[in-house]
Amino acid sequence: MMEKMIFGRYVPMDSVIHRMDPRSKLLLVFLFVCIVFLANNLLTYILLGLFTLLMLGMSKIPFRFLYAGLKPVVFLVIFTLILHLFLTKEGELLFKLGWIEIYEEGLRQGIFISLRFFYLILMTSLLTLTTTPIEITDGLETLLNPMKKIKFPVHEMALMMSISLRFIPTLMQETDKIMKAQMARGVEFSSGPIKDRLKAIVPLLIPLFVSSFKRAEELAIAMEARGYRGGEGRTKYRQLVWTYIDTIILTFMAILTILLILFRT
Amino acid sequence: MKQNKTLFLVEIAIFTSLAFLLNLVSQVMPLKVWPQGGSVSIEMVPIFIMAYRWGVKGGVLAGFLLGLLQFVFGPTIYHPVQGFIDYFVAFSVVGLAGLFASQIKNAVQQKQRGKWIVLATLGILLGSLLRFISHFITGIVFFGSYAPEGQPVALYSFIYNGTYMLPNFILCVIIVVLVISAAPKKMI
Numbered sequence: 138m139m140e141k142m143i144f145g146r147y148v149p150m151d152s153v154i155h156r157m158d159p160r161s162k163l164l165l166v167f168l169f170v171c172i173v174f175l176a177n178n179l180l181t182y183i184l185l186g187l188f189t190l191l192m193l194g195m196s197k198i199p200f201r202f203l204y205a206g207l208k209p210v211v212f213l214v215i216f217t218l219i220l221h222l223f224l225t226k227e228g229e230l231l232f233k234l235g236w237i238e239i240y241e242e243g244l245r246q247g248i249f250i251s252l253r254f255f256y257l258i259l260m261t262s263l264l265t266l267t268t269t270p271i272e273i274t275d276g277l278e279t280l281l282n283p284m285k286k287i288k289f290p291v292h293e294m295a296l297m298m299s300i301s302l303r304f305i306p307t308l309m310q311e312t313d314k315i316m317k318a319q320m321a322r323g324v325e326f327s328s329g330p331i332k333d334r335l336k337a338i339v340p341l342l343i344p345l346f347v348s349s350f351k352r353a354e355e356l357a358i359a360m361e362a363r364g365y366r367g368g369e370g371r372t373k374y375r376q377l378v379w380t381y382i383d384t385i386i387l388t389f390m391a392i393l394t395i396l397l398i399l400f401r402t
Numbered sequence: 403m404k405q406n407k408t409l410f411l412v413e414i415a416i417f418t419s420l421a422f423l424l425n426l427v428s429q430v431m432p433l434k435v436w437p438q439g440g441s442v443s444i445e446m447v448p449i450f451i452m453a454y455r456w457g458v459k460g461g462v463l464a465g466f467l468l469g470l471l472q473f474v475f476g477p478t479i480y481h482p483v484q485g486f487i488d489y490f491v492a493f494s495v496v497g498l499a500g501l502f503a504s505q506i507k508n509a510v511q512q513k514q515r516g517k518w519i520v521l522a523t524l525g526i527l528l529g530s531l532l533r534f535i536s537h538f539i540t541g542i543v544f545f546g547s548y549a550p551e552g553q554p555v556a557l558y559s560f561i562y563n564g565t566y567m568l569p570n571f572i573l574c575v576i577i578v579v580l581v582i583s584a585a586p587k588k589m590i
Contacts, residue, residue, distance in 0.1 A: 224553070225550045265477070277474075294466075298474070300411075308419055
């Protein structure tokens with residue numbers, strides 16, 4: 138449980154994709170999310186599928202982790218597939234049983250759109266399965282750096298993200314402790330009428346909030362004492378390194394985009 | 403002043419992780435407030451507290467960070483517009499509840515209980531409404547790009563998002579009011 142909190146869905150392994158720079162992974166996923174919508178015929182969907190499979194293969198992530206990511210959306214995929222099957226009434230009639238009619242176009246659209254859904258989920262999962270939350274934060278910080286020009290506090294956001302990430306396990310423990318303490322006093326969190334359960338949340342939240350105020354104050358004082366005074370001139374502990382792998386994979390991505398534009402109808 | 407700025411950053415960061423955590427806790431632990439569980443959770447409570455303590459800036463920053471945290475822990479993206487709104491806009495706008503911050507502060511200091519309860523409820527209404535609108539738009543994007551043409555996508559999105567945002571709103575009002583009235587000076 139604790140580990141789940143710190144690393145999210147990250148699966149520690151050694152693969153080409155794991156070693157990629159978080160910046161290039163973020164760019165890759167961002168571009169992929171955009172170009173998926175270019176595909177509109179069999180060939181383009183196959184190209185996207187091959188690219189997705191290639192990326193998944195290179196990441197060496199075992200299938201069960203991918204499946205865990207897919208599970209919550211399987212319902213949505215089935216739902217959209219069914220909507221298309223029964224509600225699109227174009228093309229040739231393929232199948233008729235009583236009032237159920239399935240048309241060629243419905244089947245085609247249903248399959249394509251479910252595939253699009255799967256590709257998107259798989260590629261975004263790939264990002265979080267091969268990159269830790271803190272790496273993603275670092276990547277976002279450098280990618281969003283130009284936004285400093287419009288007064289967007291990029292550095293402060295990154296600092297706050299690292300603090301938030303750092304405190305998730307700590308606060309988790311704290312919550313657990315307070316819950317147990319209140320349960321020992323007879324507070325019921327999981328049974329009884331809704332009204333009582335609502336009231337039970339308050340004795341959990343108040344100590345949690347008060348101790349968080351205290352923690353924040355202590356941390357702020359500690360940071361001040363160590364000379365924290367904003368972004369200018371701060372050095373970084375974790376350095377991002379762009380390697381040839383990143384360039385190669387992004388080139389692949391560019392080629393895929395060009396192919397999609399050429400072959401779409 | 404400097405001290406205040408660091409404290410501002412740190413407090414918002416810590417309360418954002420609290421918000422993230424409360425969302426997880428209500429899924430994992432036996433803190434089932436709503437019988438069906440689902441998306442109904444109290445994750446917005448810490449954002450409202452930050453919005454009332456630090457004003458719009460604090461609230462929006464806390465909301466934005468919460469979206470970012472959920473993004474780095476595994477986003478569900480099925481459309482660029484949806485991804486952007488769901489993770490970078492939907493929670494930020496919750497922080498606009500902070501528009502009422504100074505009035506609430508005054509009311510709390512003058513011990514006008516009725517007044518701050520009304521103001522806090524208005525703030526939560528504003529925040530929840532704006533979040534609902536964001537999710538409503540992403541819902542239209544979702545159903546629009548995945549459902550067959552000719553479907554009443556706006557209606558689908560309205561019903562789908564309404565079923566959890568309305569209980570979420572009511573829940574937040576109750577909890578925020580209970581929490582603030584338990585320790586008004588400490589919270590605001």
